[in-house]
Amino acid sequence: MNLSILRLGITNNFFRQTRISQSVLYCRYSSSGNQKLQQFNIRDEVPDGRPLYLDAQATTSLDPRVLDTMMPFLTNFYGNPHSRTHYYGWETETAVEKARSDIANLIGADPKEIIFTSGATESNNIAVKGVGRFYGAKKKHIITTQTEHKCVLDSCRALEGEGFKITYLPVDKSGLISLEALDKAITPETSLVSIMAVNNEIGVKQPMADIGKLCRSKKVFFHTDAAQAVGKIPLNVNDMNIDLMSISGHKIYGPKGIGAIYIRRRPRVRVEAIQSGGGQERGIRSGTLPAPLVVGLGRACEIAQKEMAYDHKRIEYLSKRLIDGIMGQLEHVVRNGDPETSYPGCVNLSFAFVEGESLLMALKDVALSSGSACTSASLEPSYVLRAIGTDEDLAHSSIRFGLGRFTTDEEVDYTIDKTVKHVSRLREMSPLWEMVQEGIDIKTIQWSQH
């Protein structure tokens, strides 16, 4: 009894506080948005509270319903799910198995085909290295794309060091792979095709069903990194002929530090385990299961399945509102990735003549990500944007807006106002913008490369 009151208190308090700070922010700035006092000085724009969150591709907040389900397993139900000799183990095991079937239901799989991991990075490692090495004696070729997540690309690179041949498929301007190119790339040597479902930077959805059909007809295993797709778009491993699928907890309003990998049983896909140990999870991923996190992931999947249609419709609406709001007021804005085949919650825009990081600095009360080089340790702009053929100057100007289940209309409107204001301000400070206004074509200038 005491516990449940405490639990309610935490989640309610958390939500009330965030909501209030956001609405206060909105009111304060919408009224003074158009003032042109000291045009370039933004020092006094110091918001109270935390920035609003628009980075749903990086991570999502924990759904309070998920926390409610997890809480007993963080307190009283602390048994090791692998303990077979007493009640503590049994009750946790029951909850873990319920979570396993919730995840399986979401992707149309059998619960026995779900293996818990620490996250999508580990799942991708198990899929690429595990399948590669298991079949490595006879087949030493793997196909992936240039726009995969770093952990798939890096796993492939590790295999290259072991003598594997890797084909990195290019993508077209919209971010999609060509099925013909994939068809041509598959050889009798090929063991695995690994192609992500939804891209984390530009939101492009690859044609899963077509790729699956092609791979099945050529008897090649098909792995998909679905960290950004599970729970957001309908996925069915049987309809789409997917043999392995990586799932992440914290991208679908679940806890961080938990993920899963789907590994098909019929026809059986075999993998070489990366981690040695007590043989849990069918020997594929040894180590005691973190029961609270597993239960959280299961609940997150259950909620996602129930609310997918509603969430998708709402995020589509917010996405349209954001894009129309920004594009309606600013010229020279380019959307990266094909809008027709993209997940609407990932909006990647390039604001020409404004550098991405300087825009992020100006939008200090909105938490966003940039494809610009300057936010990372290297000076190269995003490899995903380069792969879809974005001009380098536009790649330096890109910002990713990530909309999620808890994004509000007010937050979107506030972001539009702020973005329009600061892009205009930074363009007034940009020599490139000035040249364009004077009618000079920037592309014809011989720049001194630094």
Place this chain on the structure above:
Amino acid sequence: MALSLRSKLLFGLKRIQSVPVALYHENVLDHYENPRNVGNLDKKDKNVGTGLVGAPACGDVMKLQIRVDDDGKIIDAKFKTFGCGSAIASSSLATEWVKGKSLEQAGSIKNTDIAKELCLPPVKLHCSMLAEDAIKAALADYKKKQVPKN
């Protein structure tokens, strides 16, 4: 009780910024949030020298202009920059430093001085180098204009 106190601490902080801002030194923020001398001078004026350095593909372009009086003193400086916060801060600082200096003094401003003043991390040092180049280019442009045409 303890929990509500903790959440107050968490949400009640006065100035919390998103990551890229928090990583910068105060001096960069000062120039970025309140840039000095943004604007234009007439580039056709004989007493104005204009330097344009960098490349859009590299993510940095700086334009720095100086106005020189008859005694050879820089009396005004303006800049426009396409680039990250450090690039904007470096060029803003450069315009502040060249003002009031002779051509020779302005030419002796080193990128290391700019980097030191702004406490730039190693990955941002190219911004200060670009600012030095911009000053040098503006001075060169001015000197070229002073040579009488035949």
